[in-house]
Amino acid sequence: MYGADSARFYEAQHTARGKDYRAEAEVVAEHVLRLRPGASSVLDVACGTGGHLDPFGELIGHVEGVDLSEPMLAIARHKHPGVALHLGDMRDFRLGRVFDVVTCLFASIGYVRSAAELDRTLACLARHTAEGGVVAVEPWWFPQTYLDRWVSADTVKWEDTTVARVAHTVRDGDASRMEVHYLEATPEGGVRHLTEVHRAMLFTRERYEEGFRRAGLEPRYVPEVLSGRGLFLGVRPGR
Template identity: 45%
Template sequence: MATRDAEGARKANVYSAEVSEVYDLVYKGRGKNYAHESAVVTELVRARRPGAASLLDVACGTGEHLRTFKLMFDEVEGVELSPTMRAAARGKVPGVAIHDGDIRRFDTGRTYDAVCSLFGTVGYMTNTAELEAAVGRMAAHLPTGGVLIVEPWYFPARFIDGHIAGDFVRGADRTVARVGRMARTTGSTVRQESHWSVADAAGVRHFDQVQIFTLFEPAEYTAAFRRAGCDVEYIDSGDIGDGRGLFVGVRH
């Protein structure tokens, strides 16, 4: 798989304060059910490790999944690269450790019965080496028998090149509109451009967002899990996110 400017892609994919401020409103407006997704993940974990008591949510965003995980596990923690996302998560789940960390190289200094990374965050990895680094870091935080659950981004066969998207959401004191387009640039690389308009008591403002993703094949995800010492299966289910399914691994 071709490589690209990894540092440039990393900077592009760190959520700005402007996006973080309206992130929850947009995705809740789109019908994203964080509580249900967390319950699905918990069920998958306990089916493989019945006594699971601790969970780490990697790239936890604003902490919406952690709100439910906190009710289902004795101990939960999160890892998040974006400072504004971390701040939002800490405000929602007081007392829960939200670590500053990059999915490819974080280290919390302990292990957990389960580790998860949802919402296709691994799609931000720029090549298979980075994908393997991310999966390896997550698996390194598991004991033998621990469970790793990763939601992939789109597979090449399922990606719609040139897809146009739009959202319009009204909150109690804010209205947000977002339009965007996703298109392949070279090989397996996808550039997503979005334009946001936000109206609230402070006025009307506009800003742009660019994200860079990689279309990994299912076999590349599977290989990353196996290299990290995990048996793995893919569950093709619409219960999570946009129906991209889940990779579920158990460390041996």
């Protein structure tokens, strides 16, 4: 998942297209701070190349990140040299401390492979959340909102690299399967073709909420925010 080439393409695509990490962080912070006024620490799980780290640091306070991909973390470390970034699997990592807010954004939760793994992941996020703290999760699409056979395409220029990306997503049982093709062109290397496949689970809203409750979190759902998929918030009971 997200090797060196994928990490570079990920950063190029979202940087060149102007993904508004700040606006997304503001939405999350607004809802989180209503539930946990005075929150001062954030753990961003599946942080990728770290686009949300600086905004969360400014909006909430101390911030750290976790990701399964070392190449993604390498980019994040270069961009955020003062931030603690940890290599770890969102299903079962152990940092030995808790945070006021734990986030998992950009539908990364969809990469779990089953409902059991969803429960493991939410339990892991809850373990790293302080009493009275909040877990914020951006889901992948629900079965009824997912659009089958979706095609997307774009071309971006980033530094000395041009990347063309074409993706096709189809229903695959209880998940979606996205096949992505890249054409990368550089002055020195010419043109390369790379392909990757992303499979994301299509859980219902009710199954997400069940998973939050199993993790000991009190769930609520904010519809339509972020990329239109909404945002789940789970409060860990306590002070």
